[in-house]
Amino acid sequence: MRPLAIALPTAPRAAFGKLVHNEARLAWRQPAGLIAGVGVALLLLIIFGVVPHLQESSAQLGGLSAFEVYVPILIAFVIGVLALSYLPGPLVSYREQGILRRLSITPVPPSWLLGAQLAVQACLMLATVGLLLIVSTGFFGLSAPKNLAGLALAVVVSIAAMFGIGLVIAAAARTSGAARGLMAVAFYPLMFFAGLYVPVQVLPSALRGISHYTPLGATVRAIQYSMFQGFPPAAPLLVLAAYAVAFGLLARRFFRWE
Amino acid sequence: MDLQTCAADGRLDVKARQLPLRGTPAAAPLNKPATPVSASRPTQACSRPAVEISHLRKTYRGLIAVDGVSFAVAEGEIFGILGPNGAGKTTTVECTVGLRAPDTGTIRLLGLDPQADKDEIHKIVGVQLQESSFPAKLRVAEIIEEFRSFYRQPADVTELVEALGLAGKRKDYYRSLSGGQRQRLSVVLALIGAPKIAVLDEMTTGLDPQARRDTWQLIEKLRDRGVTIMLVTHFMEEAERLCDRVALIDAGRLVALDTPAGLTARARGGKRVRFLPSAPFDDRLLAGLPEVTEIERDGRHVVVTGTGELVNAVLFALAASGVTAHGVQLDSSTLEDAFVRLTGKHLTEKGERS
Numbered sequence: 001m002r003p004l005a006i007a008l009p010t011a012p013r014a015a016f017g018k019l020v021h022n023e024a025r026l027a028w029r030q031p032a033g034l035i036a037g038v039g040v041a042l043l044l045l046i047i048f049g050v051v052p053h054l055q056e057s058s059a060q061l062g063g064l065s066a067f068e069v070y071v072p073i074l075i076a077f078v079i080g081v082l083a084l085s086y087l088p089g090p091l092v093s094y095r096e097q098g099i100l101r102r103l104s105i106t107p108v109p110p111s112w113l114l115g116a117q118l119a120v121q122a123c124l125m126l127a128t129v130g131l132l133l134i135v136s137t138g139f140f141g142l143s144a145p146k147n148l149a150g151l152a153l154a155v156v157v158s159i160a161a162m163f164g165i166g167l168v169i170a171a172a173a174r175t176s177g178a179a180r181g182l183m184a185v186a187f188y189p190l191m192f193f194a195g196l197y198v199p200v201q202v203l204p205s206a207l208r209g210i211s212h213y214t215p216l217g218a219t220v221r222a223i224q225y226s227m228f229q230g231f232p233p234a235a236p237l238l239v240l241a242a243y244a245v246a247f248g249l250l251a252r253r254f255f256r257w258e
Numbered sequence: 259m260d261l262q263t264c265a266a267d268g269r270l271d272v273k274a275r276q277l278p279l280r281g282t283p284a285a286a287p288l289n290k291p292a293t294p295v296s297a298s299r300p301t302q303a304c305s306r307p308a309v310e311i312s313h314l315r316k317t318y319r320g321l322i323a324v325d326g327v328s329f330a331v332a333e334g335e336i337f338g339i340l341g342p343n344g345a346g347k348t349t350t351v352e353c354t355v356g357l358r359a360p361d362t363g364t365i366r367l368l369g370l371d372p373q374a375d376k377d378e379i380h381k382i383v384g385v386q387l388q389e390s391s392f393p394a395k396l397r398v399a400e401i402i403e404e405f406r407s408f409y410r411q412p413a414d415v416t417e418l419v420e421a422l423g424l425a426g427k428r429k430d431y432y433r434s435l436s437g438g439q440r441q442r443l444s445v446v447l448a449l450i451g452a453p454k455i456a457v458l459d460e461m462t463t464g465l466d467p468q469a470r471r472d473t474w475q476l477i478e479k480l481r482d483r484g485v486t487i488m489l490v491t492h493f494m495e496e497a498e499r500l501c502d503r504v505a506l507i508d509a510g511r512l513v514a515l516d517t518p519a520g521l522t523a524r525a526r527g528g529k530r531v532r533f534l535p536s537a538p539f540d541d542r543l544l545a546g547l548p549e550v551t552e553i554e555r556d557g558r559h560v561v562v563t564g565t566g567e568l569v570n571a572v573l574f575a576l577a578a579s580g581v582t583a584h585g586v587q588l589d590s591s592t593l594e595d596a597f598v599r600l601t602g603k604h605l606t607e608k609g610e611r612s
Contacts, residue, residue: 011408018407022393022400029395097391105355105387106451107380108408 011107019108019116026090027120033086038128040081041074045132049140061201064228069199071136072223076158076194076216078128083162084183084190087121088170092179101258110257114167122159129155143228150226157240158219164247165215171255193217212236215243306369308333308455308486309354314363316349323349325510326363333368336477336487338501338518340494342603346510347490348388351459354488355385367455381409384453386444388460394433398424398443401432402450409451418446421476423469437464445473449480456480459490474500494594508601521596529568532561533583535576543579547571 027033048054054066061069091114094100100110136142145151165186173179191197193207194216200208211217218236225232307330316324324346331337341347352358354365356372356379365372372379392401402419406412419425422442427435435443441464448456458477462470470493477500481487491497497504498518506513506521514521541553544562549571552563562572569588576583597603 012410015404015407018404022396022404025400026393026395094393097393098387098389099392101357102387102390102447105357105380105383105385106405106408107377 011109011112015108016112016116019113020119023090023113023116023120024123027086027124033082033089034124037078037081037086038124038131041078041128041132042135044077045071045074045135045140049136055141061199066199067136067140068142068228069195069201069224071132071142072220072227073195073199074132075129075155075223076219077191077196078132079125079155079158079162079219080187080190080194080216082121082125082128083159083166084169084187085166085180087117087163087166088173088179088183089176090117091167091170092173093176095256095258096175098258104257118163121163125159126155145227146229147226147231150231151223154219154222154226154232154237154240157237157244158215158222161215161219161240161243161247164244164251167251167255168247171251190214190216194220213239215240218243306333307331307366308335308368309337309488310364310366311350311354312364314350314353314365315361316346316353316358317361322510324353324360327505327507327510327512328363329505329512329515331486331488332502333486334481334484335502336481336489336500338497338504339488339490339507340492340497340504340597341507342492342601345507347507348459350507351385351457351488351490355379355383355457381451382454384448384451384456386448386456386458386461388463390444391440392432392443394431396432397428398430398432398435399428401443402428402446405447405450411452413450413452415446415450418449418476421472421479422446423472438466438469441465442469442473445476453485455486455488457488460492461489462491462493462496470496494597506597506600508603513600514596521600529565530561530563530589531569531572532556532559532587532589533572534559534585536582536584537580539576539579539581544572544575547575 048067048070054070057063057065057068091100094113100113103110103113133142133145137144169179169182169186173182193200193211193214195201195203195211200211200217200220203211212221212235218239222232222236222240225236309329309331311330312328314324314327315322327346327350329337339347339350349358353360354367354372356376359373367379367383370378370382396404402415406415416425419428422445424439424442424446427439432440432443441461445458445461448458448461461477462473465473474496477487477489487500489496489501501518503515503517504521505515535558544550544553547564549566549568550562550564554561554563562568564571569586573583573586
């Protein structure tokens with residue numbers, strides 16, 4: 001009986017598909033995340049797009065227009081909101097409700113549910129980033145990204161880094177309320193350094209230096225570079241990869257299934 | 259306590275309970291197809307146990323939850339675990355299914371160690387936990403489909419869903435289910451993998467009497483198919499009707515392990531007779547009898563407690579003084595009495611009994 005069991009995966013692979021399907025249903029039926037992340041980013045993009053003088057290039061912003069500066073920032077915003085809030089939220093409540101515990105006594109390990117969550121959130125992020133790019137190039141005259149591969153890579157490592165941080169929040173928070181608190185504590189400073197409130201270009205150089213080493217600051221830098229110049233420099237990509245590895249390991253070390 | 263309306267019924271009852279039917283509870287001897295079932299069921303002696311627990315001990319921060327519990331459950335047996343709140347029942351269950359690691363002691367399920375052989379255990383053991391819930395915004399059918407996909411050879415969903423009365427609820431969101439419906443869904447999910455061993459922690463708590471009886475029927479059907487069932491309950495009626503054997507657990511220890519009938523017989527140390535005397539009489543008339551230990555007056559009724567041939571002795575003494583006893587009632591012991599006798603505690607609040 002045992003050698004056979006070792007040869008087979010623990011549970012049928014179709015189970016992962018069912019988990020993803022149900023997580024996607026839940027994301028759709030509880031659209032707060034969709035509205036807060038996707039809706040707000042799209043709304044801001046449209047507002048920036050229709051105000052004429054935000055389309056004028058500015059020497060202060062390094063020759064880019066305010067609109068061009070904000071597209072990468074809004075992409076970072078979407079990744080940040082979904083990873084920090086709509087990833088830890090469900091995981092913590094699943095743990096609170098004993099859903100992860102219940103799964104741990106089925107052939108499906110609870111890590112599959114986490115995997116399904118990550119898959120659904122990643123799809124949502126990629127779709128939203130694509131939507132933001134299509135709307136800004138199609139309707140508001142943004143030029144096509146200079147280096148699409150570099151952009152895709154930047155988005156992927158950024159998602160990995162922010163997932164790491166989101167999972168550490170899920171590991172640290174015992175209750176859904178605590179997860180929301182930690183999310184707010186992490187989100188607003190990270191968005192500040194991403195330039196949501198004031199573009200990084202106009203920050204004092206000390207703060208700009210810090211920004212380069214924050215995950216969303218590095219995200220904006222890498223995305224901006226690949227959109228307007230070419231393949232992004234190694235620094236922001238490595239910063240993001242380092243966050244992904246470090247926080248991924250922390251989450252792995254401290255995440256509790258019950 | 260059940261008060262039998264006449265002494266004769268009481269005696270019949272005793273006989274029924276002592277039939278060697280592997281613990282078939284006398285409460286329902288007629289509506290239970292005991293013969294073919296018991297013939298096909300393996301007995302403990304000739305097969306390895308489905309569940310074997312020896313010297314299980316588990317403490318939480320110095321508090322002893324389970325203190326050296328040992329028992330074995332035969333394949334195809336319905337094994338009950340009874341005990342008051344905090345006795346260690348749930349801890350025993352959680353250790354059995356591998357949710358918690360015992361401090362000391364060993365547990366084997368069909369020869370497998372729940373800690374070392376988790377993958378195998380999860381395929382053959384279905385569990386219903388006391389506290390479990392599911393995402394509010396998933397529909398019943400979606401949750402069931404998800405869990406069904408976890409198993410390579412799942413059970414017949416339609417049959418399970420109908421047996422547990424959830425057929426009309428498939429499209430409902432989990433959050434709109436009543437407590438009883440949630441409970442029944444959690445039983446469906448415990449059985450959906452067609453487990454060889456089902457561990458059910460208070461499966462009928464919160465169910466209405468009809469749903470409870472339907473669930474019992476389902477459990478009996480599963481047992482007839484050879485499924486081993488470990489049942490934590492605090493409903494006496496449930497234990498008496500379903501269980502082949504019952505373990506009484508109190509303060510982390512195994513107090514008694516016997517068939518429901520055997521436990522009930524142990525409790526029958528004392529007897530009690532209640533009657534309405536045709537005329538007033540002096541208590542001393544009965545107090546002098548060797549069989550009598552106590553005499554109480556309950557309005558116009560008299561309740562006599564004692565041992566041995568209590569009823570005959572009392573009726574004879576009364577008749578000798580020209581007093582007739584009307585409406586004689588003999589108390590028959592129940593599992594509840596056994597429990598009280600063995601642990602000194604009541605299992606449940608009175609109101610909680612169905």
